[in-house]
Amino acid sequence: MSGEVLRWSKHIVNDVTPTKDPLARRFPGIRSHHMGIDNWLYLEWLENGTIKNLVGRAIQLGITLPNRLLWRFFLCSKKPEDEDPQPVREIAEGRARGGLIHGDMHDQNIMFGNFIPDDPDTEHRITPILKLIDLGGMRMVEGDGDAMREAVRDNLFDIGIMMVELVTLSSNTARNIYPSESLATKFRMQQDSQEMMTNGGVILPNGNVNPYPKLDTALRGLICSCLTPKSRNRPLASALANVVTTCIENRDEQFYASRGYEGESDDDIKSILDQLIFNAS
Template identity: 25%
Template sequence: MDRSTIAGLLLSLNPTDVVDAQTAAVADDVATYFRQDKKLLYRGMAGIGRHGGALIFAQIDENRCPVRRIIVKYSIDATNDEDLINEAFWLEKLRGAEHIGQMIPLANANVNISGTGKRPTLALEYIENGTMSTFLERYGAENVWIPNRMLWSIFLCLVRQEIAMAWPPRGAPNAPLRREMVDFWEAPTALTQNSPHRRNLVIGNFDDTAEHSIVPRIHLIDFGRGKLEIDYETAQHFNTGYVGYMMSYITLCHIPDEEIDDETPWEWHYYDSTGVAKPFLTFTDSRVLNAPNIDPELATLIARCMSPDAQPRIGELLELCEQGAALSGEQMAVRADLDPEWSPKELDEGIRELIKQYILDAPSVDGRLPADRPLVGLDAIRPPLTRGIRHPLVRPKVEREPQNEPQNGPQDEPQAPRPSLFQGFQEQIEMIRMREAREAAAREEPPRSLFRGFRDWFFRSNEGPVIREDLDPIQEPDPVDDHDPMDVD
């Protein structure tokens, strides 16, 4: 659709629809620019919102065979450029971290666009199995607890993400990814991702290591609000608290968010290496610790992550998660004293079946692909174009015979023109707005943000633990503006 047609359309719309149409026009501009690259095929939208969007492209070789899919992320206007530039800065530092969504080199993607009239863009790896939010919505609907061994594996992924922020690998473009480890010889960085929610956890692929042979990697994305805290102690406190919050909500995925209590501190205990009981305060919902068939060491470690006075140091946290993730199904049944009917769910076969049913093969409720899963259009029915950035699909070169143009005879009837990208973007935005309206009507109160009590507690408890009766009421902070353009909500 040309500019004059779009301009005429804008004049006929109300203010809300004008914003939506302008959003679609920006998406159209970005998609059109990248479609000029003969090595890129447009595949659809990964997400589009008020702050920016993310488009899916397939990279092809000289024989027009797809090699891999990529995400092109852009900001919607100049006021949101800063977040995208900030994300590019931190992703450069985090290049090479196995559990962080990676920026990839693409000639046409650049955040330095001064004087060009273009939108700043980033090229990111395509992570193919959707967000943690989508998985939890599917699995939580079954009203069943997640197996302990899967929880330990997810826990370990989140800890490795925290380690990546403390010791960014600063790898070269296309350098091999490396597993994040604590480096006691290097001073840690006080980086926080600063936008913690389940749609910023994306489910990746398996590999041939013991750590991800059964449960796929979990990647952290969106560093648009990444920032350096005042010191590493503060950063570790927030990052470890984030890990605990995520694990608490993942463990209680079958319970609605508004029913989870993560604001009221209460007392629990753990045993140190000498066997001495150590009491501590935690913001963990008590149902995490009292869940049926939960590994008590897993539940206690989640509670410690959400404690203002008993958080584990990063080295201890990594060691405990590695030990938990390494347990076999039989070992877990003994340690957690599992019910006989639950024990099979902790075996390799039980976890593989869960992942296959709820992640790899799961359709959306209404038959369409989930809005936050980065697959759109024909990709829903075609074989995947790639097995991920780490394992590009290599196809043999096929020699094609040249096609001769017909000289005489009847010509094929002209095909109908393809719908413009602008119209497609408008339709997608309309679907998003309709879904927002439905969710708003169903909610009696606005969605609660993470960290609403934890940060307040941290800054008020510098003089030691405070008894619950002495606590000031925890005030609900202003709603956080969820800015991730890949989060279409």
């Protein structure tokens, strides 16, 4: 069910139907494997490893991920409206329809595909596509609109956790984040905005100490907004997708260079990806 609903989503692993399924064949004199025809699934090959692989390699080489790479990893997928055999972009129109909870989103269930050089959305021209795998535990939420919106909010919290891991390069830090009002930290999206609570305090400045001085403050704020302990305070998925898309389009190398950030050029990102993914041994 989940695979059919998400088929052709740009950032969900796609199933493949082989012309000659070897598991479906029966051979005279050979005992059956006793698997029903619906008990297995073929998936596309994703050749470039997992987020866990990337984080481990980055720690090994002492590499911090640049903001322009983090923005692109942040952008999450949107369910397609119809059965279109083309990848569907993430720009969200209206409210997220929701209803699906992955239930096991972590650094080994998000994998890298390849680049999309002619990507009309520009998102994957300089970074490889991310795809969510292991949909076996995904469930469809039953109920009214409130229940479906809650499912979306749960997924946003998981996405926030993954972003914390990519910022901190610490899977242990990410694994210890969960919705908790008693452990939440105060933060503001912008200097003059309303104060909120977040369980992403590990990436926030603490007094005069900023643990991640190279992290874009707007990106930090959006990650923290996904990690609010009260789910109703998390952003709408559609609004979040549109903001992140706008930042990807507008925050280029010149934007960061003018603000004193280094290592944000296309060449810098290519070099990092070569070291962490494509030429990693």
